[in-house]
Amino acid sequence: MVALDPNGDHPQDPALDENNGVTSCFSSWVTNLRPEDVPPHVLERAKHLILDGIVCGLVGARVPWSEECVTSVLDFEPPGYCTVIGYEKSLGPLAAAVLNGSFIQATELDDYHSGAPLHSAAVVLPALFAATQVVAKSASQPRGVVSGLEFLLATVVGLETGPRAGLGCGGTDLLKRGWHSGPIFGCPAAAAASSKLLGLSADDLESAIGVACTQAGGLMAAQYEGMVKRVQHAFAARNGLFGALLCRNGYVGIKKVFERRYGGFLSMFSQGNGQTPQYDSRRVIEDLGSTWQLMNIRIKLYACVGGCHGQIEALAKLQATYPERFTVESLTRIKKIDVYLSGAIFAHDGWAPEERPMTETGAQMNAAYIGAVQLIDRQVLLAQFAASTLNRDEVWDLVYKTTCYHDTHFDKLHHVCGARVVVEFDDGAQVEETVDMPKGYDPPITDEEIRMKYRRLAASAIDPDRMEKIEKLVVGLENVEDVSELLDLLAAPTKRVLE
Structure with a gap:
């Protein structure tokens, strides 16, 4: 009662x-x-x-x-x-x-x-x-x-x-x-x-x-x-x-x-x-x-909204399973791409672009663009969102062929960033792949993998000696007497990584 x-x-x-x-x-x-x-x-x-x-x-x-x-x-x-x-x-x-x-x-x-x-x-x-x-x-x-x-x-x-x-x-x-x-x-x-x-x-x-x-x-x-x-x-x-x-x-x-x-x-x-x-x-x-x-x-492995990581991995699986269908030359034969997302991610990232090109921010938040660069470049990293790359014809051809839908299957706990992708070709062939949870859910990304990500990214921004000192301090943080030592290392200039 x-x-x-x-x-x-x-x-x-x-x-x-x-x-x-x-x-x-x-x-x-x-x-x-x-x-x-x-x-x-x-x-x-x-x-x-x-x-x-x-x-x-x-x-x-x-x-x-x-x-x-x-x-x-x-x-x-x-x-x-x-x-x-x-x-x-x-x-x-x-x-x-x-x-x-x-x-x-x-x-x-x-x-x-x-x-x-x-x-x-x-x-x-x-x-x-x-x-x-x-x-x-x-x-x-x-x-x-x-x-x-x-x-x-x-x-x-x-x-x-x-x-x-x-x-x-x-x-x-x-x-x-x-x-x-x-x-x-x-x-x-x-x-x-x-x-x-x-x-x-x-x-x-x-x-x-x-x-x-x-x-x-x-x-x-x-x-x-x-x-x-x-x-x-x-x-x-x-x-x-x-x-x-x-x-x-x-x-x-x-x-x-x-x-x-x-x-x-x-x-x-x-x-x-x-x-x-x-x-x-x-x-x-x-x-x-x-x-x-x-x-x-x-932990993110791709330089885009986390909600599209399942979509990226579904496309990568299709590329691996059907290599002849997904060569760069064959991508023009794609008739349409349907992407099924959770309700939150469909609302957040499933929108159709209103203008070409999008801003860097918009591109990183748009499922159609993210899927297109995975198909073209076979990676979704920071370089895919540089200003000089945002208006490529081959990318936009795939963006315009992509439609996103809400699928309640992905509204389940921890499935929010999953996706189902269906690709249809001009000869009537159709292939699909589903990823319920992208990498890092079960099992999660390991601590060693996080350190590898740190080293890969840090190498583009700071010198090796500084990179090693920061990692050593953070991994041994419980033994550091004064955190200002770490802040001093963060204050030094970094390199520009994207034009």
């Missing part, structure tokens, strides 16, 4: 109970979390997620749209004391977080969570880099340095928070409705991580999460043109860091922000989703400390 609220106005569903103490419980867990509470394999994975985020930032710092962002920000931001990756410039904490987050997200090579879509490193690391340097400069709360173990534990907190907030809000649903889910789920993640590193009490941490959540937002229309999509996760890094800095001295933010029905975080961002219950705040703390959501953070 469903009970009524004390005022008798609304049915009381436990998922919607605004007196269940979820935000307070989560804040206490964060505050009390110790290194020994985190299983060794989880700490090890977190270090490799940090390494992956760092190399994405090193490469992303010098792509053209990142350089445009740096030029604009330096024009109005005064100098500060916080590192900007790849530049011998220092800015204030919030501005540095925005730039560093935009670099990590700049090339679509960064991580993503398969159940509650967000790019965690682009949110958590920029906030923590800046918070680390705030600690060194703080006059009111002098601590001097942040150890590698403190940094690692705060990272674990952030990597756990974003997916949990997202799952409470309906997981992939926000993408279907046109919200950019990562900048929304990322706000509490950056707040919790920064608060942990800064040493906030549970009460102040709850306030910081509330301040971060009231700034949350992000429109997925940013994917079509322009450059701002690259910065939106960075907004979440800034918002969470601001919440932690504002509340560490007792400033009071929104309380009970996860469970509040009127004006609460989950309540507002789940409106209109048609689900029953509309949201479930209990998912924020479900199996907290025993089930680690950061283990469901996926």
